[in-house]
Each structure stands twice: as structure tokens, then as C-alpha cells.
Amino acid sequence: MTPRYSKLLIHELILPDTGAAEIQARFDLVMMTFNGGMERSKAQWRKLLEDAGFVNVRFWEHGDADGIIEAEIR
Amino acid sequence: MQYANQTKSNIFEYLQSIPPLFQDFNLFMGNTMGAREYWHDWYDVQGRLLNGFDTSISPVLLVDIGGGKGHDLVAFDAAFGSACDGDLVLQDLLQVLDDVGEGQLSPNIRKMPHDFFQEQVVKGEFLAYLSNPSLMSHRCARLLPPPHPARLVRHLLPPHPRIPSLRHDA
Numbered sequence: 490m491t492p493r494y495s496k497l498l499i500h501e502l503i504l505p506d507t508g509a510a511e512i513q514a515r516f517d518l519v520m521m522t523f524n525g526g527m528e529r530s531k532a533q534w535r536k537l538l539e540d541a542g543f544v545n546v547r548f549w550e551h552g553d554a555d556g557i558i559e560a561e562i563r
Numbered sequence: 564m565q566y567a568n569q570t571k572s573n574i575f576e577y578l579q580s581i582p583p584l585f586q587d588f589n590l591f592m593g594n595t596m597g598a599r600e601y602w603h604d605w606y607d608v609q610g611r612l613l614n615g616f617d618t619s620i621s622p623v624l625l626v627d628i629g630g631g632k633g634h635d636l637v638a639f640d641a642a643f644g645s646a647c648d649g650d651l652v653l654q655d656l657l658q659v660l661d662d663v664g665e666g667q668l669s670p671n672i673r674k675m676p677h678d679f680f681q682e683q684v685v686k687g688e689f690l691a692y693l694s695n696p697s698l699m700s701h702r703c704a705r706l707l708p709p710p711h712p713a714r715l716v717r718h719l720l721p722p723h724p725r726i727p728s729l730r731h732d733a
Contacts, residue, residue, distance in 0.1 A: 491620055491687045496612070498692045500602050523564055524574035551605045559611070 490562050497538075503548055503556035504530040510553040534558050573680075579658060589659050593632040601638050612690060613647050621687035624649025628693045629679050631655055632663050633672060635692070640669045652685060 490497070504513050513528060520526035529537065535546050543560035550556045570577050578585045616624055627636050630653045640651055650673060653660070657676035668674070677684060683691070 490683075490691065491689075494615070494617070494620055495688060496690050498602075498606075498690060500692065525565070549606050551600070551602075555599060555602065555605070557602060557606050 492562050495561065497543065497560045497562075499534075499558040499560075501534075501556055501558060502528045502554060503534065503550050503558065504528050506530055506532070512554050516554070575656070579656070585658065586662070589631055589662060593634045596634070601642070602635070603639050603642055608643060609646075613643065616647060616649055616689050618649065621689065622650050623652055623685055623688040625690045625692055626652045626654060626683075626685050626688050628654050628677070628683075628691055630692075631659060633668050633674075636672050637668060640671050644669065644671055649689065652688070654679070654685075 502513055502516055504517070509517070517528040520528060531548055534548070538546050538558070538560045542562060544563055545559075545561045547559045548556065549559065564574060565572065565577060568577065570580075572580065578588050612624075624647060625636070625639065627633070630636055633653045636651050636653050651671050652673050652675050653663075653668065654675050654677040656678060660674045660676055663674065675684070679693075
């Protein structure tokens, strides 16, 4: 990836902090069952990416079950 | 699932150890769209991506990491292929890509065997795309740091061990 040029796009659910929709809760359980994974809220995505060295984290939400998390590297 | 099956393998290693199940998994992952819209129909592809694309930095526009059989790239190419001449790279395990026949992908799409738990081999690319939370667990932070882009898969419900998959016992 090239700093300030390349973008990482993660096509994923973006959970609300409270009051998740049924399909969001279902996906979270599926991920736990499948491989010990999880769905994430905005704050959790931001922390994960920033801890890994990404910057300019932006969110594109589309309905309950679609979202894009966009990030760049320093 | 790993616990239920008493395996120390990660989920993808486990699936690969049972070829009929792995084939079903890959087929399923390429057909999970249902009534959903493609991501490029609601993300600002023109404004966020195409306008800033610079072939002097890299000829690669988009790397679909863990892109399965290429369903997302094929749809992306159909929508934007004529508006942009960037290379599209489809990465997944060799066993997955071997199952994608000639003619199933458009000429703009290049297959590249790659395990997304290993360091990314494409450098300088404009866009690394991944879809699928299943991988974004605690291991993810180790995978994501630059210059390692990332990876993708999608959501699925594996069959119960006692419920035979179609191909298994057909």
C-alpha cells in the first residue's frame, strides 16, 4: 500500500453501540460459531485499524447488513 | 466450529481438509448476494477511487483479497471496466482459484494465488478490498499492519456435522 494513496476497503457490517437489528445480532452469533469471530461497531473498527497503523478511517453505512470501512496507511 | 470438531486448524485449513465441504463453502461464498446491492452501487467509486487513480504509481486499481471465485470483481468490472483501465487482481488460495475456469473472468481480471495470512505481494496498489468479518478477529491486527493490506471472505453458516452437505453424500 502507498501512503496517502492506497485505500483499504473492508466490506462489513457496522454495528450500532446499542439496539442492534436482528440480522446484525444474527451475524455476530454466526461469526462466533464459525470461527470465534465477531461483528464490530464503529469504535471497535476504528481501534482495530488505528492500532494496526491505519489512519483516516471513514465509514459508509448502507442498511443494516452492509457497510464499507475505508482506511489509509500513514 | 473448531471446538465442536476438535481441530486446532483455523477454519480455512479445516475446510480444506475436507475437499467436498471446501468446494461447497466456496460455491456458497460466491452466491451470498441475494437481494443485496453491490457495494460499488452505494459506495462513491467515482469520487473516492477512480478520480484519484494514478497508473504512474501502480497499474493495479483493485486487489480483492480472498475474493473467492471473483464474483465481486466480475460485477465491478461490468460496472466500471469501461470507465477505467486499471488492473483488477483476484487473490485467493490456489485451491479456490483452480476451480475458476477460463472464461469465467473478464480479461481485465488477473488471478493470483495468495494466502491472506501471509504478507501481501502486490505493492503500491490503489485499493485493497476485503469482505468478511470472519477473519477480522484478534488475529487481524497482526495481519493488517502496513505494508500488509488485508483479506476478505464473507458470512456463512456451516452445515452441522450430522447434516451431510449436498456433494458429500449425493
